Amino acid sequence: MTTSSLGKIAVVGSGAVGCYYGGMLAEIGADVHFLMRADLAAVRAGGLTIRTQGKTVHRQVQAHATTAEIGPCDLVIVALKTTANASLDELIPPLLHERTAIVTLQNGLGNEEYLATRWGAERVLGALCFVCLNRTAPGEIVHLDHGTISIGEFGRGLSPRLEALAAALQRAGIEAHPVPNLVTERWRKLVWNIPFNGLAIAAGGATVADVLADPVLRAEARTLMSDVLDGARRLGHEISDEFADFQIERSASMGPYRPSSMIDWQERRPVEIEAIWGEPLRQGQAAGAAMPRLSLLYALLQRLTHTDLLKP
């Protein structure tokens, strides 16, 4: 399988995640086109820079102002924030030919469904990125830690195109895993994200260490995980209680880590409330899970992030 087997690639949403994965693919010779807004002029003039694992990748890349300028592709990588999903309705169509695949690297639930509803479920893949990235300047990304990516077909098992994409990412130096049960993986990630990202905001700016150090909040974090497990299981995703216990234990090593949603909130950027809390709540409740703590947490978060009252 060669890199060129991926064909022409578009990256929609060229923040840190899009630039990192797209840039690493470009570095091994893939034909990658970036849709850019704020960083367009800087990247056209100075290229894209990725500082990763002690080395610096610097290269000129194909940067575009519109998806019409990019035109039909074989693979579209969606890395927008989920709060901007409505803009996909205009951005995606110019990129499609009959067999274009679309892979969303976005957080939470509902993104594959969004794409599938509009452009056909058969096109859609999804990926979970476990990576710490920082955009330090226009066109400049620092890769701080991790980088694993789990990729799956939406509602299907493994496939040749999935294997090809994972293989290309691996050649680009990224630990990529094809997974046969993408949605289960999404729920597993939510077991951590729902309590720790959520309490971080609702408790007024609480780092992971803050939550773990407060016995009352720590117990709520674990019980929130039980709400998530309940929803997941009723939807057919078996996740064990021990997995949740381990999520609490492993968090101790994170120290005063600020979950990404807390940073978004503190920096007054949109918070991905619906993808991380709203959609899991709706899906779980539709399947018969009560999820009472998630319900209250969601209610508080949707208000806290829609007003400026508490933003520092």
Next chain:
Amino acid sequence: MTTSSLGKIAVVGSGAVGCYYGGMLAEIGADVHFLMRADLAAVRAGGLTIRTQGKTVHRQVQAHATTAEIGPCDLVIVALKTTANASLDELIPPLLHERTAIVTLQNGLGNEEYLATRWGAERVLGALCFVCLNRTAPGEIVHLDHGTISIGEFGRGLSPRLEALAAALQRAGIEAHPVPNLVTERWRKLVWNIPFNGLAIAAGGATVADVLADPVLRAEARTLMSDVLDGARRLGHEISDEFADFQIERSASMGPYRPSSMIDWQERRPVEIEAIWGEPLRQGQAAGAAMPRLSLLYALLQRLTHTDLLKP
């Protein structure tokens, strides 16, 4: 029954509530002694002023710096904030003779128990004050609205001393009701206070109108009430679902009302977290109620009010 039948009265905690009820009793000739701290000099010099229902009550009152100075009384009115309850251990003993009654006007649950454990259950009465008061200056109270007070024996039905106290308050112009089931009345008040005082803080400074206008928060307010009803019922206090529905409906007329805990929080004063949320949660859970939303709300509130992170 004459006013003097109440005998010598001490008011411990001479904030707005203590000054109002104590001052109104003094105005009809009762022998009332106020324990004062911050306002002592001002009240000794200028007396106590209560502006109520279009008239102004102004009188010299007996103000003291210590309870030893007051000495044994027939009735002790406790109107401290519950967050200062630990100070009662020193304040109360000098006020007691063998048959001294103690009535707490404090909020929430656990206050009668606090007094009963230390000085005997047979002394204890409690009262719920439905009143809007403002302390506008040292020794100056404005009575804004309401004023009803429900008084009951702790763990007992009606009694002559209870009837005498209620009758004296009525002569002072206060709508006082003796109630045979004080703790049930406390739970009924919590049906409103737990959601509306709690969401006001946890949702970042949400008035009653803000909570009602947000359909997601409004639904959580009602479901929080169901948690409270569950706890109350398991403790033997029958409160109907219709009562909770009515609490939501009647709140519409309150407009942008700031619940008292929200004002405390915004003005960086201690918030009565344990009396309003912690103790009902512990009592309800001990009786087998899950109260999941109250559990999360309490966890958030105890953190939000113990840090300065979010205080405006």
